[in-house]
Amino acid sequence: MTEPESGAMPSLSATGWALLGMLSYETELSGYDIRKWIDWSMRYYYGSPAFSQIYSELKKLEKMGLLTSRADGAGTRNRRLYRITPRGMDAVTRWARESPVEPPTLKHPAILRVTLGHLSDPASLKQMLQEHIAYIDRMQRDAAKEARWAAADxxxxxxxxALDWADRYYASERELTMQLMKDLDEAEANFPKVGEGGKIPWPDPSYWYEIERKADAEDA
Structure with missing residues (x-):
């Protein structure tokens, strides 16, 4: 990887910036420490990269001169500790203050299944959503716990x-999912019956574009 020109913002992945941000405090961290921190915080709103991705990004950042590392033989096993460099601190500070925030990307597997609900049935969809609610409840409970303990320092x-926001987010997600389960009954009542040979009714593409033109005309 080529090093950025002096004064230029490094080209990093979102994970790379997140790792630099975690190391912007004065404490050295191992890859394991970073992964634990992600589990305590970032996974509630940004995902949780695998150990392999974390170590790969750390190596890239070190090669770019944004981090340094050293082997630490203390304890029961050897580990490598990472520390941000002045150059890395300057880069991540500028990124946090100056870089435009990208729009969030929502990939919601449960809603995708609902969108393709004609391939399923209301009972199966509701069971899937009940399992989604169980997941939401676990995440909200864990986020609320971490938020309480984050007040310790x-x-x-x-x-x-951020953790308080995650707590409220999952509460909202639960409410939306409960409403979604109610909406399934109305969708089932309104959905056209499957035709002969098991064919699923669907408007011709020309009709899609007609509706699109009408919607655009209404906005105008």
């Missing part, structure tokens, strides 16, 4: 704000 104040 003032340096975690911003992390606590």
């Amino acid at each position: 003032p340096s975690w104040a911003y992390a606590k704000i």
Whole structure:
């Protein structure tokens, strides 16, 4: 990987910026420490990269001069500790302050299944959504717990704000999913019956475009 020109913003993945941000505190961290921190916080709103991805990104960041590392033989096993460099601190600070925030990308497998509900049935969809609610409840419970414990140290104040947001987010997700289950009954009542030979009714594409033109005309 080529090093960026002096003064230029490095081209990093979202995970790379997140790892730099985690290392922007004064404490050295191992890859394991970073993964634990992600489990305590980021996984509630940004996902959780695998160990292999974390270590791969750390190596890239070190090669670019944004991090340094050292082997630590203390304890029961050897580990490598990472520390941000002044250059890395400058880059991640500029990124946090100056880089445009990309729109969030929502990939919701449960809603995709509902969109293709004609291939399923209301009972199966509701069972799937019940399982989704169980997942939501676990995430909300864990986020609320981590938010409470984040209050233990003032340096975690911003992390606590994010965890409080995650708690409220999953509460909202639960409410939306409960409403979705109610909406399934209406959708089933309105959906056209399957035709002969098991063919699923669907408007011709020309009709799609007609509706699109009408919607655009209404906005105009």
